[in-house]
Amino acid sequence: MPPNRQRNDTSHSGDSETGRHGPDQLGDAYTQRTPIVAIAGNPNTGKSTLFNALTGLSQHVANFPGVTVEKRTGWLGGTSEGGRIKIVDVPGAYSLGATSEDEAVVSDVLLGRRSDVPSPDLILVSVDATNLARNLFLVTQILELGRPVVVAMNMSDLAIAQGIDIDAKRLSNELGCAVVPIVATKQQGLAELRSALIDHLDADAPEQLSMLPEHVEAELCQLCAAFYETNMNKLEQAQARMEMMQSLLSPAGIQEKNLSSRWGERYTVEITKSRQRLGVEFGSIVELEAKSRYAWIEKTIQQVITRRQPRRDTKTDKVDRILTNRFLGTAFLLVVMSLCFQAVYTWAVPLMDTIDTVFASLAQFVRASFPQGAFTSLMADGVIAGVGAVLVFLPQILILFLFLAILEDCGYLARAAFLLDRWMALLGLNGKALFPLLSSFACAVPGIMAARTIENKRDRFVTILIAPLMSCSARLPVYVLLIGALIPATPLLGGLLSAQAATLLAMYLVGVFVAIPIAWLLKKTIFRGEGQPFLMELPTYKWPSPSVVFTRMWVQGREFCVTAGTIIFAVSILIWALGYYPHASKIGATFEQQRKQANTTHDEVLAALSASVGQTSNQTTLRTNKAIAASLEEIVQIENSFERAVQSAPLQPHSEAWLQARSAADLNIEIVTKRPMGSIAYSLWLSDRALTQRLHDIDQRESGTYLRQSILGQMGQWIEPVVKPLGWDWRIGTAALASFPAREVFIATMGTIYNLGTDVDEQSSGLRSKLRSVTWPSGELVYNVPVALSVMVFFALCCQCGSTLAAIKREMLLWRWVVFTFVYMTSLAYVGAWATYRLALQFV
Amino acid sequence: MIRAANDQLRRLGTLASGEDGTVAGVANECWPGKRLADLGFVPGVSLTLVRAGSPCIVRVAGKCLALGVGYQDAICLRDNADEEKA
Numbered sequence: 001m002p003p004n005r006q007r008n009d010t011s012h013s014g015d016s017e018t019g020r021h022g023p024d025q026l027g028d029a030y031t032q033r034t035p036i037v038a039i040a041g042n043p044n045t046g047k048s049t050l051f052n053a054l055t056g057l058s059q060h061v062a063n064f065p066g067v068t069v070e071k072r073t074g075w076l077g078g079t080s081e082g083g084r085i086k087i088v089d090v091p092g093a094y095s096l097g098a099t100s101e102d103e104a105v106v107s108d109v110l111l112g113r114r115s116d117v118p119s120p121d122l123i124l125v126s127v128d129a130t131n132l133a134r135n136l137f138l139v140t141q142i143l144e145l146g147r148p149v150v151v152a153m154n155m156s157d158l159a160i161a162q163g164i165d166i167d168a169k170r171l172s173n174e175l176g177c178a179v180v181p182i183v184a185t186k187q188q189g190l191a192e193l194r195s196a197l198i199d200h201l202d203a204d205a206p207e208q209l210s211m212l213p214e215h216v217e218a219e220l221c222q223l224c225a226a227f228y229e230t231n232m233n234k235l236e237q238a239q240a241r242m243e244m245m246q247s248l249l250s251p252a253g254i255q256e257k258n259l260s261s262r263w264g265e266r267y268t269v270e271i272t273k274s275r276q277r278l279g280v281e282f283g284s285i286v287e288l289e290a291k292s293r294y295a296w297i298e299k300t301i302q303q304v305i306t307r308r309q310p311r312r313d314t315k316t317d318k319v320d321r322i323l324t325n326r327f328l329g330t331a332f333l334l335v336v337m338s339l340c341f342q343a344v345y346t347w348a349v350p351l352m353d354t355i356d357t358v359f360a361s362l363a364q365f366v367r368a369s370f371p372q373g374a375f376t377s378l379m380a381d382g383v384i385a386g387v388g389a390v391l392v393f394l395p396q397i398l399i400l401f402l403f404l405a406i407l408e409d410c411g412y413l414a415r416a417a418f419l420l421d422r423w424m425a426l427l428g429l430n431g432k433a434l435f436p437l438l439s440s441f442a443c444a445v446p447g448i449m450a451a452r453t454i455e456n457k458r459d460r461f462v463t464i465l466i467a468p469l470m471s472c473s474a475r476l477p478v479y480v481l482l483i484g485a486l487i488p489a490t491p492l493l494g495g496l497l498s499a500q501a502a503t504l505l506a507m508y509l510v511g512v513f514v515a516i517p518i519a520w521l522l523k524k525t526i527f528r529g530e531g532q533p534f535l536m537e538l539p540t541y542k543w544p545s546p547s548v549v550f551t552r553m554w555v556q557g558r559e560f561c562v563t564a565g566t567i568i569f570a571v572s573i574l575i576w577a578l579g580y581y582p583h584a585s586k587i588g589a590t591f592e593q594q595r596k597q598a599n600t601t602h603d604e605v606l607a608a609l610s611a612s613v614g615q616t617s618n619q620t621t622l623r624t625n626k627a628i629a630a631s632l633e634e635i636v637q638i639e640n641s642f643e644r645a646v647q648s649a650p651l652q653p654h655s656e657a658w659l660q661a662r663s664a665a666d667l668n669i670e671i672v673t674k675r676p677m678g679s680i681a682y683s684l685w686l687s688d689r690a691l692t693q694r695l696h697d698i699d700q701r702e703s704g705t706y707l708r709q710s711i712l713g714q715m716g717q718w719i720e721p722v723v724k725p726l727g728w729d730w731r732i733g734t735a736a737l738a739s740f741p742a743r744e745v746f747i748a749t750m751g752t753i754y755n756l757g758t759d760v761d762e763q764s765s766g767l768r769s770k771l772r773s774v775t776w777p778s779g780e781l782v783y784n785v786p787v788a789l790s791v792m793v794f795f796a797l798c799c800q801c802g803s804t805l806a807a808i809k810r811e812m813l814l815w816r817w818v819v820f821t822f823v824y825m826t827s828l829a830y831v832g833a834w835a836t837y838r839l840a841l842q843f844v
Numbered sequence: 845m846i847r848a849a850n851d852q853l854r855r856l857g858t859l860a861s862g863e864d865g866t867v868a869g870v871a872n873e874c875w876p877g878k879r880l881a882d883l884g885f886v887p888g889v890s891l892t893l894v895r896a897g898s899p900c901i902v903r904v905a906g907k908c909l910a911l912g913v914g915y916q917d918a919i920c921l922r923d924n925a926d927e928e929k930a
Contacts, residue, residue, distance in 0.1 A: 094879075094882055094883055095879070095882035095883075097878055097879070097882055099878075099879050130906065131905065131906050131907050133884065133905045133906075134883065134884050134905050134907060137882060137884070249878065250878045251878075253878065284869055284870060284877065286870060286877040286878035286881050287869055287870060287877070287881045287886060287887070289878075289881070289882070290878075290881035290882050290884070290885075290886045291881070291886050291887065294884060294886045294889070316908075317894075320894075320901075320908070324895060324901060326897070414910070417910075418899060418901070418910040421898075421899050421910070421912065422897075422898065422899075425898065425912075430912060431899065431910070431912075533911065533912035533913060533914025533915045533916075533918075534899045534910060534911065534912030534915075535879070535883075535909065535910070535911055535912065535915055536899075536909070536910045537907060537908070537909050537910075538901065538907075538908040538909065538910055
């Protein structure tokens with residue numbers, strides 16, 4: 001591109017300034033504005049694939065500020081350094097006549113009416129060659145924007161396969177702009193498209209085709225003259241006309257709202273008069289634009305398309321006969337969802353275990369190589385554990401988004417919304433609420449923001465209020481930890497599903513099944529009224545594009561690490577500090593004293609035993625005595641095999657089977673004690689065991705005391721009476737309390753709580769095995785199935801996320817909704833956890 | 845198309861699965877109507893109701909759309925007799 005390119009845009013001279021403030025604005029804004037190409041098009045025309053193919057990995061994803069529409073920008077690949085061209089992907093739309101704020105982004109960007117996006121120098125329209133008629137509607141609107149236009153005719157291979165012959169040259173002549181046939185998925189035609197983009201950047205805007213009847217054009221002219229400045233250039237005139245057209249022909253639409261807020265009462269009066277004049281002559285005003293444009297399109301298409309074969313049932317039609325069937329399709333949907341969750345669980349676990357192991361050994365290494373103290377503890381239990389706590393999420397987030405992206409890109413998600421709309425309708429919501437709610441399974445924050453696609457305010461508010469009940473990815477680690485540690489892997493349904501996967505699925509369903517009556521109640525009480533009808537295209541099935549799927553995964557993973565990750569990491573450190581300090585050295589001294597005492601007692605017993613063996617005997621010879629050593633060895637073996645039997649079965653202590661095994665072991669030991677020196681060996685073994693137990697006990701009490709005296713522990717104990725009815729001990733209460741700002745920290749808190757003691761047992765390196773061994777002071781295990789279920793249900797229903805509350809404030813504007821959400825979810829969680837615990841106790 | 849006349853026309857929702865129809869116009873003069881019109885539900889366009897119910901699946905101009913009850917009632921169809929005359 002020539003460096004001294006003349007810009008034909010004078011209407012928005014502020015663009016180059018505002019452009020420089022954006023985070024994704026690079027390069028030569030000082031000397032000359034970077035040329036910008038906007039990609040527009042109907043949904044499902046392969047726009048994302050085209051964008052990926054043109055920009056490669058240079059893209060940057062953000063939200064359009066103020067609305068929750070994704071804004072993707074990137075650099076056109078294959079151009080030289082001096083002539084870089086920026087590409088902005090605008091959301092898919094069928095028409096420039098917007099009906100929601102999200103849709104308005106499209107026309108605003110293309111008209112250059114947004115201060116955060118520089119107005120485009122050229123508009124690239126992606127059209128689906130197999131469905132030219134509907135796609136050309138948007139094209140004819142875009143042709144009237146006063147900018148150069150290039151049409152990328154995507155999926156041209158599919159059109160040929162379907163027997164549709166399109167004369168691209170003829171179409172180009174009719175439209176008055178370049179038309180390039182491409183196959184974005186196969187990278188065909190991209191070089192031609194690239195050079196067409198560069199060639200047309202400085203081209204003139206296409207000739208106005210004037211499809212509307214003269215009367216309408218005259219009205220538009222009159223209105224524009226009345227409200228806009230008179231000395232506008234060609235581009236400004238075109239933009240003003242389009243703005244006015246969408247306002248005039250779309251009563252109660254977004255554009256009318258914008259213009260009447262710009263010009264006030266005078267505008268409302270004028271436009272009503274104008275509509276009355278048109279209405280008398282042409283009937284339904286909303287059909288005006290469509291009638292004229294489609295008439296032109298129909299005429300044009302007959303000239304450019306030769307359909308060699310009549311339309312017959314496509315593969316999509318055949319597949320849809322089953323997949324959109326109310327019974328078979330719904331059954332298939334359930335299978336897909338089960339498979340999804342099963343895969344998230346089974347695929348992620350090995351990866352998570354690897355991450356766990358790596359970070360555990362790293363922490364071990366730090367503990368071993370540095371002297372004991374606050375710094376080592378901070379590094380091992382704070383920093384390393386914190387980073388591990390962030391990264392351990394990644395496998396599941398990536399796998400979940402792999403599935404969602406595949407389902408969305410192949411076209412199945414639209415069918416899922418279609419099938420679910422009936423059920424959503426029962427709650428008074430529409431099928432579109434599925435997407436915000438589905439996104440909420442990853443994270444409620446984007447889900448709440450995605451609710452903006454629902455035009456009806458009541459539907460939107462109800463969706464927002466129930467979105468945090470969907471099990472987000474931050475709850476998943478809680479489920480995975482507790483299920484892995486405490487739910488047996490019993491096969492169900494003939495091995496199709498394990499009890500663990502079934503519990504995971506149940507946890508996801510808890511939120512959904514609680515959300516149903518809540519939504520129903522909200523619709524019956526606070527948000528009464530009619531909902532918005534459902535409208536969604538069911539796109540042709542296709543193989544998902546790897547670039548789209550992997551970009552989605554990459555972006556989600558990165559977003560998680562950057563935003564959630566930093567919070568999780570910071571809270572990990574904070575929780576470590578709260579659990580470590582004040583760490584009074586007095587406590588350590590007390591327990592050191594107790595350890596000495598235990599060793600002394602042990603020594604005394606050994607001395608007495610040596611005395612009974614003989615004068616010359618001492619502690620060392622006691623153990624080297626052949627007879628004693630042999631018997632001791634035997635006793636150890638008997639006890640070990642008893643332990644193994646108990647663990648592998650597993651046997652409940654003091655159950656009948658346990659007593660049987662115990663008495664068998666006792667009998668064997670009795671035989672040993674009958675031998676010479678046998679009883680001495682047995683006494684020796686008993687004393688050794690007593691010492692080990694006592695020392696372990698002291699270690700546990702020491703770490704327990706440190707923690708109880710820590711700031712965190714004191715907070716936890718203070719709330720123990722409150723959480724006791726849920727079956728929790730103060731540690732779970734503490735971890736749940738610490739999780740209120742962000743539930744992600746539950747695992748980190750639990751880990752910190754159980755690692756703080758200096759007791760490092762090789763057997764209990766993982767948190768899972770630790771959980772299985774924690775006991776109440778009475779010796780009973782803290783964690784069993786009812787407690788695990790109670791904790792999981794609490795987490796499933798509780799609003800433990802500051803970011804969610806912030807998002808609700810942003811979307812619903814009033815603080816009372818934030819308070820409402822927090823109160824209703826927290827009470828629901830407490831009652832739900834209590835009921836689950838009581839109910840589970842009856843069955844276990 | 846005048847509103848009063850529309851009310852006597854057959855609505856999309858009355859078609860059975862697999863039945864074809866021709867669009868006479870959209871009924872209400874507010875934005876959902878504009879949206880349907882822009883999507884190609886303009887007078888003279890033929891469509892097929894692939895699957896009745898709510899939402900229904902309708903094929904228009906070679907593509908399938910899922911439409912809720914509100915939209916089904918907004919789309920008016922021509923009488924078969926009218927069609928033959930035209």
